[in-house]
Amino acid sequence: MTLGLYPGCSLKGSSREYTESVLAVAQACGIELVEIEDWNCCGATAAHNLNKELSLALPARILSLAEKQGMKEVVVPCAACYSRLTVTNHELAVHPELKQTITKGNGLDYKGSVEILNIIQMLDKYITPNLEGRIVKPFEHKVACYYGCLLVRPHEILKFDREEDPQSMDELMLKAGATPIDWAFKTECCGAGLSVSRTSSVGRLSGEILKDAADRGAEAVIVACPMCQSNLDMRREAINSYLGEKIDIPVLYVTQVLGLALGIDRKTLGLQRHFVAVNI
Amino acid sequence: MSKIGVFVCHCGENISATVDCAKVAETAAGYDGVVYSIDYKYMCSDPGQSLIKSAIIEKGLTGVVVASCSPRMHEPTFRKACAEAGLNPYMCEMANLREHCSWVHEKGDATTEKAIDLVRILVEKVKKNHSLNAIKVPVTKTALVIGGGIAGIQASLDIANSGHKVILIERDPSIGGHMSQLSETFPTLDCSQCILTPRMVEVAQHENITLYTYAELESLEGFVGNFKAKIRRKSKSLDEKICTGCGQCTTKCPVKKIPSEFNEGLGKRTAIYVPFPQAVPNKPVIDRVNCTYYIKGKCKVCEIVCPTKAIRFDQEDTIVEAEVGAIVVATGFTVKQPDFFPEYGFGKYPDVITGLQFERLASASGPTLGEIRRPSDGKVPEKIVFIACAGSRDPAKGIPYCSKICCMYIAKHAMLYQHKVHGGKSYVFYMDIRAGGKMYEEFVRRAIEDDGVNYIRGRVSRIYEKNGKLIVKGADTLLGAMPVDIDADMVVLATAGIANEGSEELAQKLHTSYDSYHFFSEAHPKLKPVETNTAGIFLAGACQSPKDIPESVAMASGAAVKVACLFSQDELTREPLIAVVNRQAAPVFSSCVGCFLCVSACPYQAIEKEEIKNRTGEVIKTIAKVNPGLCQGCGTCVAFCRTKSIDIQGYTHEEMYSEVMALLNEY
Missing domain, CATH: 3.40.50.11810 (Rossmann fold)
Structure with missing residues (x-):
């Protein structure tokens, strides 16, 4: 089972442990997460306050890349990225003329065919149905x-x-x-x-x-x-x-909690990276 | 040769702002058969109507086209004017230049062109029109009132006192409605029960009123003056004639923990129960869903203790058929429950209650006998918060309208709280205070100034429980959206007033319309507030929109007068716009071939078979015949008829065809 992955900036930097635990849990459950190649910033927090078209064009590019790379479903662990990507899909679906402006103006081949999953939706869909007997701790x-x-x-x-x-x-x-x-x-x-x-x-x-x-x-x-x-x-x-x-x-x-329950070691889950020590 | 008059109305500026009315009149004057054409500012006014009447007389008009508004409102006006001038009223047609043209288009040549087309097609139609005569039908002088709240009670009493029979049906075991649940009433603080219960008794004892409680409308057929209603009297599992209402059964019933509907779940009742001590009729019903006998097949304690042996476990629902001439719908409203508000705890905090529940707490007949005690532990709340507009005026919640009564009852609740809990602190979060009404604003000021209720202008974003307190997080927008946190003991939500459960189904049974909020629709928001679009069906009270008691009562009396007007006539005239099967000279008799597809198509069972016999009495042809008393003019049979033998009078094939050809410029 292979799913697309959009990490976004945080998961590559300040919250590396989130990426580590997402990948570890997915791997433990036989799911391969493939990062979208050549992804860009989702525009979160800043873009939608400054420039509506930009705030839609950035996620539209990400989604069009995912489409091009043959992805049907993309996991977006960051809540802010998830929001921007989903809002873009929605806006472009309900406003065809906006879709035209965004895609034509930026030379994007965007269909809106990719399904976006937040981390909980991904876990609910692919991991928890197969948890039976795997919760070791x-x-x-x-x-x-x-x-x-x-x-x-x-x-x-x-x-x-x-x-x-x-x-x-x-x-x-x-x-x-x-x-x-x-x-x-x-x-x-x-x-x-x-x-x-x-x-x-x-x-x-x-x-x-x-x-x-x-x-x-x-x-x-x-x-x-x-x-x-x-x-x-x-x-x-x-x-x-x-x-x-x-x-x-x-x-x-x-995902760190789920990883611990699945018996994955603490270091793989990045628990040592927290500012407040995880002593449980 | 037709002599048609065209009368183009400006409707003030409603039409003339976007349509060149003078040009429409001028163009129409050039049409074949049009002998008179004129435009005028208000055609429905007295001078406007005189214009039409004198033209009919002076020019000898054979047909009139009034190009103005929708025929809904003024077709009767103009047809009456024509009749007064001696022209058959059905030779008058209306071109809808307002709703169909000027209101929906921008000013411009194309808009005027469309207006000209609309006039054109009716000029051609009216040339083909035939004189028709209104149909006379008898009136059954009995009214059906649906709903036994204050509106239904008032309407029933007014109709009954005007000398006509009334059948009042009520879904619940007792009449009284929401008003019977209220403690005191604004703006006078007089006791609700004291002013209501005498009227309930009057209803029960009135010789002209037949009261069916625990009953609902099953179906309705017919038309104004001649409705046939089927009423389902749900089984009370009791012989009412024998029952003395002694109350032995309700005292002894072992199932005692059912949340009481009358007390809004704050008190309990038994499975055989009278909703409240002042109920009318004061006789119990068995709630079969909760009764041990109906669940497990044994118990029958009530039957054993009943001194008159009135319990009937095997009693079935009965259907009463009633012929009525008019109907008053007074089914009331209901309120949103706290579980509609996730931000206020999804109904999981027992001390977050609705305004209606507070009424029960404040009522002398309520579960706390009028003491304000909170539901969770019975403590007297030292701090209480009232939240106005809980759901109302909130498009995000799907309720953009104002529920209208809350501002006033919140002031009353806070006032009652201050009167009953000395030293208690009360807070009201509000958006605006809407206190329009006689002595209403004064009442609210009294709550604020005399009783010291703290009014905070702002919304509450969340309520959560902490250390036994309800933390109410709000904002004071008069202090620059300053956050306000109140640790309250109890919170009362003025939840939105919404359409009563089952109102759409009832509207469908009555063939009348309801709005997007499922409230019943009045025929005209200003000039026909108690009528519906279905003749003979009237509205009273909060089934039309949330209303307070004075308004509900006024509306009920209004509806009652409408019914009395209807019943003041011995015969009603009906529009002759009904289906007819054509008849021709022998030997054809009619182009009807007797396939009777129309019989199966007719939703009103208005088509019969007619045998045509020769002189010796032999049947030589069987054709369809429409019963003019039953036909509603829906036109379904016309569409079904394979040989085009059926026409709707006033909308014949020939008339419709001439309209289409006029539009195609092929006349």
């Missing part, structure tokens, strides 16, 4: 599943999970042996793009999230977005100083 911890903003919104376009109270990651964690907690900050803003420009805002926003998770007894926060992970993990100092207390629960990718 159930992740027996209380976890807070944090979906962030882009994985489930805008619902009208993504049509994935419930936008205000999503459940898919919780179900996945149950299958990995974890106990997801019921909490209120599943889709609250982590501060996302303010990480560099206004770190204090991240301290406040991510702080509220971590505090609620910790107060409700979570031993780990589970994420499926490199931006969420870096804010909750890398910005822990700012968070703790905002909260005035030390919160040391680690922030794991959904």
Whole structure:
């Protein structure tokens, strides 16, 4: 089984461990992920605020490359990339004249035939149905599943999970042996793009999230977005100083947890790369 | 030789802004057979109508084309004017220059060209028109009122008091509707039950009213003045004539944990139950879904304890057939439940309740006997938050409209809370305060100024539970979208008022229309607010859109007057626009060959077989015949007829053909 993979910038840099764990879990389950050749930036966070056509042309090029390279389904682990690619597919499908401008103007041969899967959709479709008997080390911890903003919104376009109270990651964690907690900050803003420009805002926003998770007894926060992970993990100092207390629960990718449950070693899953030590 | 008059209306600027009306009139004047053509600012006004009447008399017109608006509104107006001038009303046709042309096109030559075409085709049609006479039909002077809430009660009483018979049907075991659930009513804070229950009793005792509770409309046939309704009386599993309403059965019934519909799930009821102590009729029904006997085949405690032996486990539903002349639909509305709001917990927090549930908590007849206690643990909430527009005015939720009653009942709720919980703190999150109505704004000001309710202009993004408190995260937009977090003990959502369950099915049974929100559609939003597009069917109350009590009552009385007007006549006139099978001289008699495809096609069973006999009584031909009393003029038979032997009067083949040829410029 071979699927296309669009890593995007984060998965090649600050969240290498996400890529490592995605590949490790896929490999363990006999799925080959083939990176789209010559991929480019998805335009996330900046492009759609500055230039609508550019924000659609960038993902359109990525998708047209995937089509050309014969891919039917492309896995997009980063929630921001997933959002940009899916929104582009949608916009170009419902606005034929826009599609014309974007494709003609940039010399793209784009059909919109590629199906885009976020990490949870990929796991649900190809991994969890075959988990029977393979969970060798159930992740027996209380976890807070944090979906962030882009994985489930805008619902009208993504049509994935419930936008205000999503459940898919919780179900996945149950299958990995974890106990997801019921909490209120599943889709609250982590501060996302303010990480560099206004770190204090991240301290406040991510702080509220971590505090609620910790107060409700979570031993780990589970994420499926490199931006969420870096804010909750890398910005822990700012968070703790905002909260005035030390919160040391680690922030794991959904694929790292699944990898641990499948018995993959911690180093392969990149657990040593976290800022907040993963001691569970 | 036809003498046609063409009257082009400007409709103020509605038509003349995009259509060159003078040019339309001028062009029409040149058509063969047109002897008079003129344009005027308001053709429906008195001078406009006089213009038509005098032209008919002076020019001896044989046909009239009024080029103005849709015939929906003013066809009767112009036909009446023609009749007054001595012209058969069916020799008057309307070209729809407004809805079909000026409103939907830009100003320009093409728009005027289209207007000219629309006039042209009707000039040709009217030349082929025949004089027709209205059909007289009798009126059954009994009204059917569907729904026993305050609107249905008011309509029934008004019709009954005007001396006509009423059949009132109600889906639930008791009449009273939502009003019976309310605690106090705005803007006077008088007790809802105190003003409603006497009317409920009056309905039950009125000699002109037949009340069927636990009953629904099964089907409806016929037309204005002559409807045939089938009413399903659901089995109450009880002989009502014998039952004395002593209440032994409801006390002894072992199934006691069913959420009470009347108390909006905040109280419990038994399987054999009377919805509330003041119910009318005050006799129980067995809820078969929850009754142990119907589930497991044994129990029968109610039968054992019943002193009059009134329980009938094997009772079946009965169908009552009723002939009625008019129908008032008063089926009311319902409210969205908290599980519609994922951001407010998807209904998983017991202390996030609807406004209707708060009514039950505040009501002296409610589960807490009027004390404000929260559902989860019965504690008196020290801090309470009311959220207006929960769902309403929110296109993202599919409810862009204002539910209209919430601003007022929230003020009332907050006021009642402050009166009952001294020292309690109440907050209202609102978008706008819509308090249009007599003494309404004053009422809201009273809540804010006298009772100290904290009004915060802003929305609530999320509610979550923490350490036994409901954290309400909102924004105060008057303080520059300042975040506001309130740790409340209870939250009341003013959830959107929506169409009642089953309203579309009912509308389909009644052959009347409903809007995109599934509320019943009135015939005209301003001038026919209680009529529907189906003659003889009227609307009252919140089935048309969310309404408060005064409005529902006013609308119900309006509908009742409409019914009384209808019943003041002994005969109704019906449009003669019905199907007829052609008849010719012997030996053909008719081009009908007697295949009777039309009989199977007719949805109204209006076509019969007619035998044509010779002098000796021998049948020489059997042809189709349309019963003019039953035919609705739908035209299905015309399409089915293989030999084109059926015509709809007013829309004959010849008339339609001349319209098409006019459009093709081949006349």
